[in-house]
Amino acid sequence: MLITKRVEFSASHVCRSPLLSDRENQELFGAAANPYGHGHNYAVEVTVEGNPDPVTGMVMDLKKLKDVIHREVVEVYDHRFLNHEVPPFDHIVPTAENIAIDVWQRLDLHLSKDGSRLHAVRIFETPDLYVDYFGGAA
Amino acid sequence: MLITKRVEFSASHVCRSPLLSDRENQELFGAAANPYGHGHNYAVEVTVEGNPDPVTGMVMDLKKLKDVIHREVVEVYDHRFLNHEVPPFDHIVPTAENIAIDVWQRLDLHLSKDGSRLHAVRIFETPDLYVDYFGGAA
Amino acid sequence: MLITKRVEFSASHVCRSPLLSDRENQELFGAAANPYGHGHNYAVEVTVEGNPDPVTGMVMDLKKLKDVIHREVVEVYDHRFLNHEVPPFDHIVPTAENIAIDVWQRLDLHLSKDGSRLHAVRIFETPDLYVDYFGGAA
Amino acid sequence: MLITKRVEFSASHVCRSPLLSDRENQELFGAAANPYGHGHNYAVEVTVEGNPDPVTGMVMDLKKLKDVIHREVVEVYDHRFLNHEVPPFDHIVPTAENIAIDVWQRLDLHLSKDGSRLHAVRIFETPDLYVDYFGGAA
């Protein structure tokens, strides 16, 4: 059984790597490499796996799930310029892929216990582009 | 190959267990434990697995799929107070998790035959909270 | 210039009038007359009219708008059985039309001041059914 | 008769006024005043009024409508940090209200001719917050 909670945050980012030249960044990322940055209303879907408790009928305490996601992800990312304000994006390109890995690492310890397990993190950069990460080798 | 049909119904429920005290229910479920109940526009996504028929190009007869879901789920749940009117929710908390298990049990016999197999039931309690159930150990 | 803020709440209701017989209620409201009630994820869109302030660029302080809607509407309606817990729905049928009028009355005094004016209240009962109320003769 | 075309762009902005102190900006705009900026997937709905041509059945040439919106709005705003890269937001706070006025001014001359007239500009900053501007006194 899987349970998924969706939250949203607004942030800005630049897609450019310090390991590439300006021209390489431009060719690879196009307008997303603009150094002033641009932004998105990101959506995050966090999926936890477990069995519903016979008494409560819940895979995990839903209020705790919401609290953890808010404290560990929304409060960290919301209304931020990711490259400048949210490590590790000072040295890693904040693509949707890398955001998914970072969100996983922020949540895994808190959600994988007491019989439940973090199963997946989905990041929507726009409604038409999203990534899924399931932990392990990225 | 998977095919998924989505339907919606409106129902009300209370999240409280007779095995817990009032205080425990309140702490666990918060406002959802209010005994008068509250409601949702639930969405159900039913996924069937199979191979498309070489002649018809369909995994299963789509009209039959719609008919079964309407008869076995929508007509049973729609415009009902689940705890009072839809067994087993007289003695089981109607969380999204338990609704998914009940929908599975209502559909499995009808959809797992003639070369197709019920693969998953997804229940959206709100657009921001959903569960997936794949049968077997819940 | 209009600015619109959307919020959601979950509630249950029964559509039946004490002035009508059981049979009349059933004929008029169908399944919605079921006395146990049923529920919806309601969405409320509150629209305020005004001119943006030359310094702040805002029609009204957005945090105040959100706070008023939460305090006067969401906290009152959310997770409630409207007929039993939210006056005036003890004696008025909680159709979307009457909810819109009640929401207007709860908000008008708070939003129609300091150069702005409550312009419209839209209530979605489902994504496919909504009403708009602009104040005055209902 | 009205026809409305919706487009989207991704941009970042800061909500702070040079006419206010840091503390005033913080109190007024909260997290949105963070000087690094944050971003949104903005949606723009452009509404044109006119009568459908008896031969073509169109209020205006739809390809021209799309072209004008892309050239005058999307290409200017998309993947930009509005305060730093898109005048007049170097000296005006890029609230949704002010963006709507600016979009109107960029489009009005191009769309109000040949029997049609720009009727409204709607800006969604998020799916839950939008403004409408109809020209004239803002």
Next chain:
Amino acid sequence: MLITKRVEFSASHVCRSPLLSDRENQELFGAAANPYGHGHNYAVEVTVEGNPDPVTGMVMDLKKLKDVIHREVVEVYDHRFLNHEVPPFDHIVPTAENIAIDVWQRLDLHLSKDGSRLHAVRIFETPDLYVDYFGGAA
């Protein structure tokens, strides 16, 4: 007070006028002029104006509203090639504008009586393109 009901239908159409040459049709409508046709999941929003009845709380009988829209619009348009099967589109281009006028004419007599009045018809050709018609001079 306005109440709006939304329905959907799937149909195909060609945008070309018999009064124009092939080349003119191609230049004006582009790919939409392809004579084999193409299709859409159209959405129709029908808005009725009136005052809620003091006893029932409804602007008009909601079941009647749904029945009229289904009988007069959905059953006529759904799963049809509009140019070939739904007059007047044998001689009028089925643009969203002209569909809105035709839907208005099919509904007006049925909805403008008993104290209510047809207020608007909105046709979504795609989620990003819609028209509004309010009756009278088109």
Next chain:
Amino acid sequence: MLITKRVEFSASHVCRSPLLSDRENQELFGAAANPYGHGHNYAVEVTVEGNPDPVTGMVMDLKKLKDVIHREVVEVYDHRFLNHEVPPFDHIVPTAENIAIDVWQRLDLHLSKDGSRLHAVRIFETPDLYVDYFGGAA
């Protein structure tokens, strides 16, 4: 890690098999067997599996992904009557299932290379009906 790009196209189709009689087609497909055809705004979600590049942070070059999908799918299907204009639908029923298989075959060679692999194709015929195909035995 999975990355998914969504695109849309508008097309029309008929669901009828030349191997079945008129009556069989009518019984099986209902209104969808109407020989004039009807249409949909189809959505296609293409999912690619891979590991994000340590320098670029991307599973694959996003611009290439978009270009391939546009060239191989959107340009082929958009504004077409599938049975008449897009092989193999001259002899195979264009159900959502068969469209998913055809889209897979058009994309697999282009996306399964350089360390990434086509993982899934999802086709939405309407928002309430979709299929998933993962390659191999259909």
